[in-house]
Each structure stands twice: as C-alpha cells, then as structure tokens.
Amino acid sequence: MDHLINHPGILTAFSVIIFIMLLLDLGVFNKKSHVVSNREALIWSVVWISLAMGFSGVIYYFMGLEQFTQFQSAYWIEKALSVDNLFVFILVFGFFNVPKEHHHKVLFWGIIGALVFRAIFIFTGVELINMTYLPEMDLFGHAARINVVLSIFGIFLIVAGIKSWFAEDGDDGDKDFTKSPGARLVHRFFKVSKNYDGDKFFTIENGIKMATPLLVVVAVIEFTDLIFAVDSIPAIFAIAPDDPFILYTSNIFAILGLRALYFLLANFMYMFSRLKYGLAVILSFIGVKMLISPFFHISSPVSLLIVGGILILSVAASLLFPVKE
Template sequence: MSPTLSVLASSTTIDTVGTPWLWGATIAVVLALLVFDFALTRRPHEVSMREALGWTVFYIALPIAFGFLLWFHNGGTPAMEFFTGYLLEKSLSVDNLFIFMLLLSAFAVPKALAQRVLLYGIAGALVLRGIFIALGAAALATLDWAFLLFGLILLVTAVKLLSDALSGHEQDVDVSNMKSVRLLRRFWPVTDDYRGTKMVVTEPDPDRPNVLRRALTPLALVVAAVMATDLVFAVDSVPAVYGVTGDPFLVFATNAFALLGLRALYFVLHAALSRLVHLAYGLAAILAFIGVKLVLHWAHGIWSGVPQIPTAASLLVIVVVLATVTLSSLRATRGQQAAVADAELP
C-alpha cells in the first residue's frame, strides 16, 4: 500500500463495521421490504395522506433504530457517520423527487399507478447504487487520487446547481428526447393507454388484425425514464456519501435507507415540493462543502499539515443548511400560498 493510501486508510473507516453477517442481514431486510412494497402495490390504488404519513414515519424510524444499534455495538464514530450520510442522502433524494414528479406528470401517469412507478425507480436505484458503491470502494482502495476525483465531481455538480438556480433555469422533462424512451420506441410498439400494472401486453396488430403482437405500455416507458435518471443521481450521490464515510457498508446502508422511504415521502411532500424554491441553493452548498472535505482529505494524505473536516462538523453544516433553505423557502412562498388559498374560496 502506498504511503498516501496508508494515511487515508488510517483516517477513514474502511470495512470495519460491515461484517459478513451484517451485510447479509441488511441486504435481506432491504429485499424483504422491497418485496413487501411490491406486494402492497400489486393492486393499484390512490395513496391517501394518512397512508403516506404512516409509511414515512416507519421509514424514518427504521434508520434511526439502525443508527442506535450501530452506536450500541460499534461505538459513536460509525453511528455518527451513518446518521450524517443518511441525512445527506435524504436531502439529495428530495431533489430527486422533483424529477420524479416531472416525469409522472409528463407521462400522465394515473395516480393509482404512481407508487408502482416510484417503487420500480427505487429498486433500480438500489441496484445502480450498489454497483457504484462497489466501484467507489475499489477506487479508494487502489487509487491515491480517488478522493480528489470524487471531490471535483461534487464541486462541478455544486457549481451547475448554483448556476441553474441563479439563472432561474427550471427543470423540465422532454419525454420525446429521452434516449431511453427513444430506444424503446424504436424497437417495440407502444400502446396508447395504460394497462394497469402491466408493462408488456399481447394485442392484435392494428395493421394486421389477425396477427398478435407484443407491445409495451406507457408504464414501461416511464419506468425506463425513471431508471435512466437514477443513473445520473448515482453519479453525484455515491461520491457525496463517500465524503462522509469510507466504509462501503455504511455507504450502502445510508443509500438503502434513504431510498426505501422515497415512495411514501413523495406523496407526503408532493404539495410542498413546489414551495422549496431555495432547495437548489442548499444542495449546492452541501455538495460544495462535501467536495471541499474530500479534497482536503486527499491533500492531508500528502501533506499532513492540511486540516480535515470532522464528521460532527459535516452533520452540523448539513442540518443548518437544510433548516435555513427550508425556512427561507416557506417564507418566500408564503404569499403565493395565501393567494392560492384565496383563489380556492367560493
């Protein structure tokens, strides 16, 4: 091992918490929750606020219990890293919900099918994050400059987010230009309407009524679009949490717990998402902060005099930034909310 990597390994938790039984138990729980969610959404229905709140509370209580379990068995350091990484991933996932909301609207997804689409997106995201986490762990173990690379990725992302926010650029989704959608339409016919939870159906060919054909439904297109966006999200998300902890198990756990609650959180925050007008500024600040932390971590391995940012400071920064942008967003849109309420009065 090179001298640089030796210093990095000594200052970062690397696969000390994730014992084989803990990896197995965590993956089993994640898979069981996914299977249960798929069974729960087998019969499409419109999600009520009460149902969404109940599941949101459950998926928040679950990582909190997991974090305290880590604290009891492994001490405060890995538990602090987990809570910080989880909060970071959860804040980034709220931004992801904006894109999901735009996609569901662009594809005119029926409300009863919305949670099914989100669930497919979550499952796809977990697989992609798992791949990226493994690649990230391999890079950190073999490449001295991996921390620098991850830090630069986050800094570039932060600059782009800030630039879009300052220019007033609104996120939009052009379904017709999405590569995943264009690829599917090129090779398979697509039905004009949704067919429940089915993504592939067999029906008569309009040009040859006596011949049956296999066709995709719009549900297949929107699921493909959501999974394509998952790939983009993973590029930013995984390096960000590696800025908090170098333990691949904790990186996986923070991603898994943050993603599992997205389905319910979407319906809780659906109305509030449009009011979080300053969220992009907050996420840009957080990503820039984590990016600087990674660069300093890399530099510390070369020049021991370079300071490092402790995990507790990272947690404090994330909490303060999220609280600030949430309060400022709600205050900025307070007049807009009052105007909408007045317009709805008879």
C-alpha cells in the same frame, strides 16, 4: 477503524429487513394499484425513517460514534439530494400523463433497479479510491496522502454546487422525456402502445405483444436516477471512503423512503422552494472537504452538524420566504 463488513450479523439483519419490507410493500400493502393518500405516505415515511434511525442505533451500539455519524451523514445527504430528483419524477409523471394510482408501481420498480446500480457505483468507487492514493509527500510542512479520485470528485462537486445555485427554476419543465435514453432503449427493443393498460408493462394489441407507456416511464425514471447518482454517490464518498457497507446501507434506507416522500412532496412542494440553495452549499462543502482532507480532517460528527444545519436553514427559508410563482 472498525468497518461494517466485520459485523456480519448487522449486515444480515439489514438484508432481512429490506427483503421483508419490500415483500410487504409490493405483496400486501400495495398489491392493488391505488392512489396513495397523504396519510399513507406520511406513515410510510415515518416507518422508513424509523427503520433507518433504528439501524443507525445498532451501528452506534456495536461500532461507536464515528460510524454512527458516518451513517447519519450519508443518509441525510442522500435524502436531501433525493428531493431534487423527486421534482424531476413529478415532471416525468406529468409529461406521460401517468394515472396517479400507478405512480407507486413505477417508483417501486425504479427503486429496485436503483438498489443494483447503487451497489455497483459504491463498491466500484471505493475500490477506485483505494487504488488511487499517491505516495505520502510533505506539503506545507505536513505529511499528506492525496487521493486522485477523491480530488476529482471534490472539484466536480464544487462545480456541481455552483451550477445548482445558479440554475434557473423550472429548467426541466419543457423537457421532452421521450428523448431520454431510457425511453429510446424501450422503443429500440419493443413496439410501444400509445395507451395504458392498467398497471401492466406489456399488452396485446391486434394480436401483437407491445410495451405500454408505463414501461417507458419506468425506464425514464431509472435513467434519471442514474444521472442523479452521478452527484449523490461522489458526495457520500467524502463521509466514509473506506467503508462501502456504511455507504450502501445508508443509501438504501434513504432511497427506499423516496416513494413515500414523493407522494408528500407532490402536495407540499412549497416547503422545499429554497432547498436547491441548501443542496448547492452542501455539495460545495463536501467538495471542499474532499480537497482539504489530506491536510485537514473534518470529523463525521462535525460534518453531520453542518449538513443538518444547512438543511434546516434551507427548509426554514422555504417556509418563511417561499418562491412566488
């Protein structure tokens, strides 16, 4: 099977696009802190989704349908699971009373950190998968090669899906985020001011350099994303366990659109009130796919249709049968 590493031109284009977009984002469009409007958030959401779809079109043209659907499946799985994470971001910002005009900067630097950690998780995970195939054996009359890591991930995702289905809404509502490992890490190395100083991460008080609460929030967001990745990264390994670049590029396009999605989500949470059930089914489906893969292969196009169908149904259910507050 063709792999993205065999197409350095596509990877170079990906790197250039991401670099330019990040420069434009931080250095031009968001040079000054401001409250992101729904219109601006919608435009950026469309831009990032369009870039992802365009990139997947390039993959289809040069690599074919299988890799195209792998990218699409991994992208939409990550995008869907990210929504659940954004609910926690909303709680974090509310807990620390972060001024709305500073939300974008926190999310920007949080996601920059995610770019690095996702690369570590994905490439390490693929290496572990490649190292843990058992010798081929005959099971139920079929030759099969079981992968230890994928099997563990499969069981983990099924359990995570079941827990997600039965999780009570608002479980994080009363959480004390000052006890987050991210917050503790900042407090361990810096004295932390009780007051914000614009969008600065450090300030001077009584001649002493101190971290501002904004740095604490970035650390909490970063740690929250790491915990979230424990669910999302194993999920995408079921899509393309032997092509880390397909997984990484789709993952990066998905999380870079998170900031715009956050600002839309904050005002339209009702549209996703039933999404947790869809995510639970998706996690369980992917877990089952991992476990049965040695005996029965579910193709990437079929996986994409199933994941897409579940997402559409869960959003439709949210609109038709919203959760009463």
